[in-house]
Amino acid sequence: MTDSASSGQPKLTAHVKAAGCAAKISAGELGEILRELPSLKSPALLTGMDHFEDAAVYRISEDVAIIQTTDFFPPVVDDPYTFGRIAAVNALSDVYAMGGRPVLALNILCFPTCDYPLEIVRAILKGGADAIAESGAVLAGGHSIQAPEPIYGLSVTGLVHPSAILTNGGAKAGDALVLSKSIGTGVGLLGMKGEQLSATAQQSLLKNLTTLNDQILAAGLQYELHAATDITGFGLIGHLHEMAEASGLLASINAAGVPLLPAVRQLAAEGFVPAGAYANRQTYQPFVNYIDAVDDSLMDLLFDPQTAGGLLFSLPAKDATLLTRDLKALGVAAATIGAFRTGKSGQVEVSLYDKA
Amino acid sequence: MEERIDLRGLTCPEPVLRTKRLLDDQSILKVEALVDDQVCVNNLSRLSRSLKATVTALPKEGYFQVVIERGQSDAQLSRSSEKHGQPAAKPAESSLADSSQKTAEVIFLAKDTFGDGDAEFSKTLLSLFLQSVLETGHQPRAILMANTGVRLMAADSPALKVLQDFKANGCEVLACGLCVEFYGLKDVIAKDQITNMFAIVEYLFAAEKVISP
Known part of the structure; x- marks a missing residue:
């Protein structure tokens, strides 16, 4: 620096x-x-x-x-x-x-x-x-x-x-959702600005922010992708909602399976939350149905506006594990975070299982 | 020791950062901070919660006064937050957070009767059961209906009124879509109250307790 x-x-x-x-x-x-x-x-x-x-x-x-x-x-x-x-x-x-x-x-x-x-x-x-x-x-x-x-x-x-062309509107019921890169850049950047990040946490944040999505897309294109978007200013839930609505489906995610950057959970709990996260929460809350009680710090991160975020793919469930494996082999954080099903269009259902 | 600090005009994360630095000093028991907006109030509320301190925010003209206090017992803590609780200054999303943290009970009704006795009597008993749950103030997260249970949502069902009351209280009242179709109730039950087996399974497995009379 x-x-x-x-x-x-x-x-x-x-x-x-x-x-x-x-x-x-x-x-x-x-x-x-x-x-x-x-x-x-x-x-x-x-x-x-x-x-x-x-x-x-x-x-x-x-x-x-x-x-x-x-x-x-x-x-x-x-x-x-x-x-x-x-x-x-x-x-x-x-x-x-x-x-x-x-x-x-x-x-x-x-x-x-x-x-x-x-x-x-x-x-x-x-x-x-x-x-x-x-x-x-x-x-x-x-x-x-x-x-x-x-x-x-x-x-x-x-x-x-x-x-x-990949749009956010092609997802099919039964698709799995695979997320690449970790969530939490908005909170992480505030923490970095406030000098609250350890050297390793800062390194992870900067790697997340400076990694091109080219290889991530190439990995995804090895499979039958139905829809894709990148996670940016509207936060994970905002982009999930847009994808669900454009596809006429309901998205169901396991919040515990979402890859998070190091230290951001703690930072969010301490109040290092950007205004955009509150704005996203206000905008998208009506479309969210909580199956489990999700605490504020995790919720802040699900709404946290992302800079240079990763790609979110919707693809047949059978390929999700393979794609996740391929992405991890590239050194990119990746996880299957949920699925699409028929239901109220644009709705995002948030559960909290202990492990993905 | 008490500290007063004017954080107005500072950009994020300075307000929360400076407050955190103050509170890192354990001898400081109370901080009175002036901040510009609701975002700062929300962030200071989170900071206070992480430090197990109480927080009160008072809207002033064009800014907020946030008072953070620590070092009280838990009992005092809850009492003081109740006493000072200013609706206008609560974090904007607090009511939303509350709604997601209801009790984790789910009522699952796979038939329209309470037990298997005389058919009419068993139906009456089920309505009585639901009525009693409502009146005793229990707030299940969801009432899920499957098989003949979906008939409880029919226009002539004696339980319809109490189910509507539950819904008005914020409880999810949902009927299995396949069952609704099978029993020919598709046109009587509102679309947003129709769900599928996938969602039913998720509700049941996420529940702390499933009540199935």
Whole structure:
């Protein structure tokens, strides 16, 4: 991490109110904002704003559809290179969530060049560029402006065969839900900002935040995937709800089986809970049915807005254990966390068995 | 020792962090903190709970005053939180948390009678049983009906009223969908009260106690 206290410049996260995907406008507010916006249709637009899809998909020929997405946010960590990488990993993720591969990326940058030395912004862009290179996409420019608060992210174009698009709406009754990467980045980042994380806990958090979803998607594509999404600002339950509703099914999960980052349970219990988690809870609580009493700290994590989260797959139950095994072999946290069944559309049922 | 601290204008996690640092000093028994919003109140409430301290939040004009106290016995603890409990300042989700922590009892009715005596009499007994459960204040998490049990939800069932009362109290009143179809009650029972065997199994296995008269 960059020690900036001695150099006089503010820490990168110093004035950031809400970090990462916790900075997202809440689903409830977004719904209000978008309500009056005309929803334009085109036969070539394969997925749009309905069901809070991860990205727009536009068919340009029988064999090719483009995936277009953008994502950006203020610094989540003080180290500029790491921030750049996390922002890029997060933006690229939307393409993977739709089953595609990123081909082209443009930088989006807001930066107060008077407050920080230029090497800081250079490091942010380097972190992003390295992640883009790793994804196989090409960085082809971007746009930057002066702004009081640093913001970085990407606009990404991806490609996918129109028949291979993964949406959050294709899940079938009886499917199992496999989650990759651990939950708890919102709480973890607050803990990190408050210097409450041990070195190993911080390492796990940063690994979760900087891991591209490319290999995770590749592992999933070895099986018959019915639906997929990436877990970001709406939290695990929010994205589960969106997937369940788009698929017209009920999602049932075992909260005890959800992989959590180290230390986040304790941090949540001590009140290191981002505003976004409370907002998500308020928005999605009406769709949640608790079979067991889930305590506040675990519930906070189920609603915790995730930055650069993993992919959530819906696939035939018989393949769930195999996929979980493959993901773990990649060094990624993974678990079968539940299943879809017929029932009230969009409902999320939360149980608590001791072990998954 | 008492501490007062103004945490207004600070961004998350500073308010909870600074309060935690204060309370790390065991000699400090009471902290009065001023915070900007409900999120900070929620976070300080969690911190207090993790330290087994009581917390009171009073809404002021444009901010909240949060008082955290520790070092009381458990009895005092529950009394003081009751006394100071300000509905407006309770964590926004407290009522929701409560609703998920009801007693873990489930009533499972696989027939529309209480025992196997005279048919009409046995039906009356079952209504009486449900009525008594309600009146004695027991709050089962769910009432699940299967087989002829689903007839309790029919329009002419003497138990319908008491089942509705349970539902109004927040108890899940659910009928097995297959059974509803088999007994031709599909059009009389509300869709959101129809469930499947999968859910019934989950309710039964999650229950601390299953009551099946």
